[in-house]
Amino acid sequence: MTKCGYVSVVGRPNAGKSSLLNWLVGEKIAMVSHKANATRKRSNIIVMHNDDQIVFIDTPGIHETEKLLNQFMLDEALKAMGDCDLILFLAPITDKVSHYEDFLVKNKKGVKHILLLTKIDFVSNAEVLEKIKEYEKYNDKYEAIIPISIKKQTTQADILNDVVKHLPVHPYLFDPEIMTTEHLRDLFKEFIRESIFDNISDEIPYETDVMINKVDEKPGVDVIKATIIVQKGTQKGMIIGKDATAIKRIGKDARLKIEKLTGKKCYLELFVSIKKGWTKNRQGLKELGYDVTF
Known part of the structure; x- marks a missing residue:
């Protein structure tokens, strides 16, 4: 019961x-x-x-x-x-x-x-x-x-x-061994987004998103390639930073979070791409997984 x-x-x-x-x-x-x-x-x-x-x-x-x-x-x-x-x-x-x-x-x-x-x-x-x-x-x-x-x-x-x-009597809905129904790719995306929020100031994090391009799970190491999406060229410059210091800081922060979750080493390669006005139109949102139906 x-x-x-x-x-x-x-x-x-x-x-x-x-x-x-x-x-x-x-x-x-x-x-x-x-x-x-x-x-x-x-x-x-x-x-x-x-x-x-x-x-x-x-x-x-x-x-x-x-x-x-x-x-x-x-x-x-x-x-x-x-x-x-x-x-x-x-x-x-x-x-x-x-x-x-x-x-x-x-x-x-x-x-x-x-x-x-x-x-x-x-x-x-x-x-x-x-x-x-x-x-x-x-x-x-x-x-x-x-x-x-x-x-x-x-x-x-x-x-x-x-x-x-206050919960109903009901059999388990999910395997009791798992902690989330999210795919690892989605967790990796959120950890990279979190690192952007933690390391880049002002409004820029709100106009960014992340696409996971590839995850290669090898013995002892995960190889991840991801693209940070921004809306403007100036934002791309700030995400990368002088001598790539900002994107290196974001990558290191995200990598440590991922390694703590998986218990494996992580090789994380980040790219930056401009998608103008993606937060303001339905198609741009849909391409990044936000399916606006209202």
């Missing part, structure tokens, strides 16, 4: 969704960046808790914008909210309650949810209690409200025990 189900992890951009999921699974699977809107697509992260299986869905941040790529990201989050058994809504402790009120409006199917107050390391216990009081007027909406700190006070079981309570 195992329990198994889908749990969407949602919240505003930079609420800590990907960091939470990496912590819950005990491995770096989801892309993490201190910059908002780094996550672009849904991805499944599988956590076994005792004899039960939880399929977490990492989602882009809930936000409003007229940009086509960002509209795709919002659509991804809304689809995840509508196609799951439970929602975890992440609310940073310093946020206004208005973000949660917006979520309630967007949760059109009324999927049951747990409210997680994140980043409580930065405030006092009295401030945590005060914030909980602010949310109490909505206590008929959420199943539970849990203050969490992934750095010290909270354990994974504190969250997983509550999550499992």
Whole structure:
């Protein structure tokens, strides 16, 4: 009599969704960046808790914008909210309650949810209690409200025990040995994107993407060739950097992430290509895996 189900992890951009999921699974699977809107697509992260299986869905941040790529990201989050058994809504402790009120409006199917107050390391216990009081007027909406700190006070079981309570009795949906349904190529792409976000400043990372051209899995080493896509020639110059210092830094950072995941050596070769206006038209987005259907 195992329990198994889908749990969407949602919240505003930079609420800590990907960091939470990496912590819950005990491995770096989801892309993490201190910059908002780094996550672009849904991805499944599988956590076994005792004899039960939880399929977490990492989602882009809930936000409003007229940009086509960002509209795709919002659509991804809304689809995840509508196609799951439970929602975890992440609310940073310093946020206004208005973000949660917006979520309630967007949760059109009324999927049951747990409210997680994140980043409580930065405030006092009295401030945590005060914030909980602010949310109490909505206590008929959420199943539970849990203050969490992934750095010290909270354990994974504190969250997983509550999550499992709300999942249906169901056989496993996936092999319990795997941690994600994503292909390795997709994880490699996200690690390279993360390295761009971490090493290139300002808006340039938001107008870049990555195409994995080839993966050759050899004994003891993965040989990966990938192309970083930019929109303008000036962006290409900044990605490469003077004497290729920037692209070398990006490559080294991504290679270390990949090697930590696979446990093998990695030879990573990066190229840069210009695809003008790819974030602004449906065809450009589709070619990079963002199929805009709305």
